[in-house]
Amino acid sequence: MKALQYRTVGAPPEVVTVPDPEPGPGQVLLRVTAAGVCHSDIAVMSWPADQLPFPLPLTLGHEGVGTVEALGAGVEGFAVGEPVAVYGPWGCGACSMCAQGKENYCLRAAELDIRPPGLGAPGAIAEYMVVDSPRHLVPLGGLDPVRAAPLTDAGLTPYHAVKRSLPKLVPGSTAVVIGTGGLGHVAIQLLRAMTAARVVALDVTEEKLALARAVGAHETVLSDASAAAAVRELTGGRGAEVVLDFVGAPPTVTSAGAMAGVEGDVTIVGLGGGALPVGFGSPAYEVSVASPYWGTRAELIEVLDLARAGAVDVHVETYALDDAPKAYERLHEGRVEGRAVILP
Ligand code: NAD
Ligand code: ZN
Ligand code: ZN
Secondary structure, three states: OEEEEEOOOOOOOEEEEOOOOOOOOOOEEEEEEEEEEOHHHHHHOOOOHHHOOOOOOEEOOOEEEEEEEEEOOOOOOOOOOOEEEEOOOOOOOOOHHHHOOOHHHOOOOOOOOOOOEOOOEOOOOEOEEEEOOHHHEEEOOOOOHHHHHHHHOOOHHHHHHHHOOHHHOOOOOEEEEEOOOHHHHHHHHHHHHHOOOEEEEEEOOHHHHHHHHHOOOOEEEEOOOOHHHHHHHHOOOOOEEEEEEOOOOHHHHHHHHHHEEEEEEEEEOOOOOOOOOOEOOEOOOOOEEEOOOOOOHHHHHHHHHHHHOOOOOOOEEEEEHHHHHHHHHHHHOOOOOOEEEEEO
């Protein structure tokens, strides 16, 4: 089969032919229908060899949707031909976090060398993929696979980030979304569907801000050194109740800290390497800073339910598998509108 692989440290990914995978006992083979392209892959491909936590080559893609092609020995609960989404943050299934469905925070994944598809295990940007357990599948239930694939990360990650701050997002509150790309443009929609907060979106180009407004942002602000002051002004000096940073770079994290109001939440989702020093009086009193990772199995089911209810619509650019390297190039250049999705 064809697959998109990261093969050489620092080099762009390549479309190659690899042996067709077979499902082992307890595993499920999917025929991939759509796979999203996440900026985290760009971060992974920028790491030097001694920081890569898994061997190459690696088949990329951690946002996958497919149809069940074959069931490994002993697998029940899914039928051949059934359309499913893949829950990506695989865990052991048995520790106290996994028992709560929080496989994203599995306590034993590192020790057992369990890695997500596309981030260590063979991923979704291929004609077929093996899912290690039916526990990691959620029925698509009529959703368009192309728009549903990004929901498994670009939907699930912001959903988890928003959900933890829901008690603060009361009517009259303000939520800021920094970075309105793949994750951010879904975050805006989730905030609108789940809360009464006023949504302020920040990005670096007018095109991205236009998309932010089209998907529901009440206000947009160019992300520069004066952005925090602009958000303070929009909130009558109070600052935002919740700031979600989908960039996480030093300047955005600094802005995020400066625009959060008393008792606010600063949630750093982006892998941009920024850090927020916390000391008495700075950021504002009782601001909480968190860096969540992906989401739970139950939350993926909730995100798919929201999409089925029409509350979330991912903007997609589609690419054939042969053109997948071009999708990564465009993402790297900041030119993707919404999410790039590969159709193997
Ligand atoms: P993306 O490239 O689709 O979107 C990033 C957006 O940020 C773009 O619109 C870009 O124009 C904008 N941007 C860049 N610099 C900016 C700045 N200084 N101020 C404001 N906006 C700026 O990326 P994505 O796939 O949505 O991923 C976003 C980030 O989240 C990445 O760092 C990714 O690695 C990370 N991520 C984290 C998790 C997690 O679980 N924590 C999960 C998925 C992705
Ligand atoms: Zn991702
Ligand atoms: Zn576990």
